[in-house]
Amino acid sequence: MTVELESEDARALADLGFIALSRGLDRHAAAIFEGLQAARPNEEAGFIGRALVDLARGDVESALRILRALPPSDAALTFLGMALIRHGDKAEARDTLGEVIRNDPDGSHGATAKAMLAELDSTR
Numbered sequence: 001m002t003v004e005l006e007s008e009d010a011r012a013l014a015d016l017g018f019i020a021l022s023r024g025l026d027r028h029a030a031a032i033f034e035g036l037q038a039a040r041p042n043e044e045a046g047f048i049g050r051a052l053v054d055l056a057r058g059d060v061e062s063a064l065r066i067l068r069a070l071p072p073s074d075a076a077l078t079f080l081g082m083a084l085i086r087h088g089d090k091a092e093a094r095d096t097l098g099e100v101i102r103n104d105p106d107g108s109h110g111a112t113a114k115a116m117l118a119e120l121d122s123t124r
Helices: 007-022 026-039 045-056 060-069 074-087 090-103 108-122
Strands: none
Touching (some): 007 026, 026 045, 045 060, 074 108
């Protein structure tokens, strides 16, 4: 039996996964994001969420693999920049976050990328 996951339900599950992750419930968040990946393999939310779980667990290599495999959307590139910073690849992180800022100068991803770059520059 195949169950269709409606867009609204997928968004609610993604939100629940991010809430679980923010509360330190990485095992639960991982299960939610893996379910989203299975139900919506052509959408990035489950993959980004899973990469964030890996980052929270300190598995930066796994997060980088996941994020690099995604199409280069502003969301995926923002989190790739975050993972690159955690990995110590500051030059590549700057390039990646700079691309987000060029693509989304006034949007939420651009603002997040600007904040990460400012933090990165303050630690020089």
